[in-house]
Amino acid sequence: MSKEQLHQIVEALQPELKKLSDYLYDNPELGLKEFKSSKAHVEFLRKHGFKVEYPYLDFETAFRATFDSGKPGPTVAYLSEYDALPEIGHGCGHNMLGTVDTGAGIALSKVLSETGGRVVVLGTPAEETDGIKVDMAKADTFDDIDVAICSHPSDKNEVSGDSLAMDAIKFEFFGKTAHAAGAPWEGKNALDAVINLFNGINAMRQQMKPTARVHGIISDGGLAANVIPDYTAAEFYVRAPKKAEKEALLERVIACAQAAAQAAGCTMKHSFYEKSYDDMVTNQVLSRLFNQNALDLGVEMIENEGDTIGSLDTGNVSQVVPAIHPYYDITEGKPLAKHTVEFRDCTKTDFGYQAMYRTVEILARTGYDVLADTDKLQAIKVEFDETFSR
Numbered sequence: 001m002s003k004e005q006l007h008q009i010v011e012a013l014q015p016e017l018k019k020l021s022d023y024l025y026d027n028p029e030l031g032l033k034e035f036k037s038s039k040a041h042v043e044f045l046r047k048h049g050f051k052v053e054y055p056y057l058d059f060e061t062a063f064r065a066t067f068d069s070g071k072p073g074p075t076v077a078y079l080s081e082y083d084a085l086p087e088i089g090h091g092c093g094h095n096m097l098g099t100v101d102t103g104a105g106i107a108l109s110k111v112l113s114e115t116g117g118r119v120v121v122l123g124t125p126a127e128e129t130d131g132i133k134v135d136m137a138k139a140d141t142f143d144d145i146d147v148a149i150c151s152h153p154s155d156k157n158e159v160s161g162d163s164l165a166m167d168a169i170k171f172e173f174f175g176k177t178a179h180a181a182g183a184p185w186e187g188k189n190a191l192d193a194v195i196n197l198f199n200g201i202n203a204m205r206q207q208m209k210p211t212a213r214v215h216g217i218i219s220d221g222g223l224a225a226n227v228i229p230d231y232t233a234a235e236f237y238v239r240a241p242k243k244a245e246k247e248a249l250l251e252r253v254i255a256c257a258q259a260a261a262q263a264a265g266c267t268m269k270h271s272f273y274e275k276s277y278d279d280m281v282t283n284q285v286l287s288r289l290f291n292q293n294a295l296d297l298g299v300e301m302i303e304n305e306g307d308t309i310g311s312l313d314t315g316n317v318s319q320v321v322p323a324i325h326p327y328y329d330i331t332e333g334k335p336l337a338k339h340t341v342e343f344r345d346c347t348k349t350d351f352g353y354q355a356m357y358r359t360v361e362i363l364a365r366t367g368y369d370v371l372a373d374t375d376k377l378q379a380i381k382v383e384f385d386e387t388f389s390r
C-alpha cells in the first residue's frame with residue numbers, strides 16, 4: 001500500500017462518484033431540506049464501511065461518518081456540502097462539492113490500515129443560508145479532529161484563501177398608521193425610518209474601508225400608499241475581512257438604524273436572521289500540502305486574485321481546527337460566476353467529471369500526508385496555535 005495506490009482506488013470509485021453527483025444534480029434541495037441528498041451520501045459511506053451518525057446534532061440532514069483503522073493516529077475530516085439554490089438548483093455546484101469530499105473520505109479509508117488513525121466525513125447542511133458548520137464549530141464536533149478539508153468547484157484552480165466575516169442583520173421599525181391624505185400629521189412613518197437607514201449607511205460608505213461590504217433590501221415597505229406605514233423592515237449583510245473589524249462596522253450600522261428611527265419618531269428593533277460567519281483562516285502548511293499533491297497530479301494552483309468576495313461557514317471551522325478550502329476548475333478556465341445556470345451545468349461535462357475525480361485523489365493524498373507524516377501534522381498545529389494565540 002502506498003499513496004500512489006490512491007489513484008487506482010479513486011479510479012475504481014469513478015462510476016459511484018459520477019452517479020452521486022448526477023443524482024444530486026437531478027434532485028436539488030434547499031438548505032436543511034436536503035433529505036434525499038444527505039441520504040444518498042450516507043448510503044454511499046455505509047456501503048464503504050463507515051459508521052454513520054445520522055441525523056447529527058439534531059439536524060435531520062446532517063451526518064457524521066467515521067472510518068476507524070483501530071490503530072492510533074490523527075483524524076482527518078472532510079466537509080461535505082449538498083444544498084442547492086432556489087430556482088437554479090445546484091448553481092453553486094454543491095452536487096459535485098459533496099461528492100468530492102465524501103469520495104475523498106472513502107478513498108482515504110481504503111489505505112487507513114497502513115497509516116492508522118481515522119477519517120471523518122461530515123455532512124454539513126445549508127451552506128448557502130444558515131450554515132450548520134457554525135453549529136458544529138460551536139459544539140464538540142472538531143474536538144477530536146486534527147485537520148478539516150473542504151474544496152469547492154470553481155472556474156480556476158485557486159489556493160485556499162480567506163473569506164469575509166459576516167453578519168445577517170434585520171431591522172424593524174415601528175410607527176403609527178394614519179390616513180396619508182386626511183391626517184398624515186397624526187402618523188409616525190416607519191417608511192421614513194427605513195429610508196433614513198439606507199441614506200445613513202450610504203453616507204457612511206465614504207468612511208468605510210474598501211474591503212468592507214454592507215448591502216441590504218427593504219423586505220417590508222408598507223402595505224398601501226394611502227396609509228402611513230406603521231411597520232417596515234430591512235435586511236442587511238455586513239461583511240469585513242476580519243471578525244473584529246466586522247464587529248466594529250456592525251456597531252456603526254446599528255447606530256445608523258437607531259438614528260433613523262429617532263428622526264422618524266419611530267422605535268427600532270434588530271435581530272440576526274441568519275448565523276454569523278467568521279472569516280476563513282487558511283492553514284498555510286496544510287494548504288501547501290494540498291498544492292503539492294495537486295502539482296503532482298499536474299494541477300497548478302494559482303494565488304487568489306483581487307479581493308475576497310464572499311463568506312463561508314468553513315470560516316467558523318477554520319477558527320477551531322486547522323483547515324483549508326481550495327478551489328478546482330470545472331469550467332476549463334472559462335470565467336464563470338457561481339450561482340448561475342452555466343456554472344451548474346459545468347458539473348455535467350467531461351471536463352467537470354475529470355476535475356472531480358482528480359480532486360478526490362488530491363484530497364485523499366493530502367489526508368494521507370497528514371496521517372502518515374507526524375512532522376507535517378506537528379507543523380500544521382504549530383502554525384494554528386501561533387495564529388490564534390496572537
Ligand SMILES: [Zn+2]
Pocket residue numbers: 092093094127152
Ligand atoms: Zn458554494
Ligand SMILES: [Zn+2]
Pocket residue numbers: 092128338339
Ligand atoms: Zn454558493
